[in-house]
Amino acid sequence: MTPNFLENDCIAVLLSGGLDSSLMLARLVADGKSVAPLYVRSGLFWEEAELLAVGRVLAWFADHVRPLTILDLPVRDIYGDHWSLTGQQIPDANSPDEAVYLPGRNLLLLVKAGLWCRQHGLPLLALGILDSNPFADASEEFLxxxxxxxxxxxxxSLQIIRPLQGVSKKELMKWGERWPLHETFSCIAPIEGLHCGGCNKCAERRRAFREAGIPDLTPYASDPNGKEVSPT
Structure with a gap:
């Protein structure tokens, strides 16, 4: 077994660079927790841009967060020609939430990250899941x-925790307004590293800023001026 190299009260965090996981990490750091960020790389279409965002988010905290650990878990042999790998026919802004469901995604993430935590003696694994998440593999029963x-x-032993349980998206965004939220990443169809502006996840992102009443400074490739400067 790999030797334990982190203190036992350290919390492993599955970090995607998106709004929810980034602000979950920020809340844990604000509470004085020691955090070990994990990123699971599966070969998905948007991962290059996502990893750049992870780096930007970790830079918010200087020396207060452990170095990023990247775990590889390729899914091409499972997903085949799925849109998440090919970048073709990606669900647009008018698609329902169910359109962006990735088969077994949370199961794969949890098994990979959970086994890493056990190997390194970390007792807690945190996911940035809000109560509004509609998918069965985000439910308390599943976890x-x-x-x-x-x-x-x-x-x-390992405990899977949800630090954002009971927190609404609006509350989370208002709490996180102090951070440069435009540096996070939530797109499934990036264009030259930018949010496309037209996919399901970009629509969800725009809506989150609008409902929180926070200016959205995110550069969107589809916007004539590259960004929204105020909520509408």
Missing amino acids: RTVETALNLYGPP
């Missing part, structure tokens, strides 16, 4: 089931 399965291997 506890995966946690139980991982712990059947015996000690050290």
Whole structure:
């Protein structure tokens, strides 16, 4: 077994560079927690731009967060020619939430990250899941089931936690207004590293800024001037 190299009270955080996971990390740091960020690389279409955002977010905290650990878990042999790999026919701004569901995504993330945590003696694994997440693999029942399965291997035990449980998107955005939120990344069809402005996730991002009443300084490739300067 790999030797434990982190203190036992360190929290592993699955970080995507998006608004939710980035602000979850910020809240943990603000609470004085020691945090070990994890990124699971699967070969998805947007990951290059996403990893750049992860780097920008980690720079917010200087020396208060452990170096990023990247875990590889390719899914091409599972997903085949799925839009998340090809970048073709990506769900647009008018598509329902169900259109962006990735088969088994949270199961794969949790198993990979959970096993890493057990190997390194980290007792807590945090996900930036809000209560509004509609997918079954974000439910409390699902998380506890995966946690139980991982712990059947015996000690050290692992607990999967949701630090954003009970927090609305609007509340989270208002709390996080102090941070340069435009540096996060939430797009599934990036264009030269920029948010495309027209996909399902860009629409969700714009809506989050608008409902929180926060200016959206995100550069969108589809905007004539490259950014929205105020909520509408």
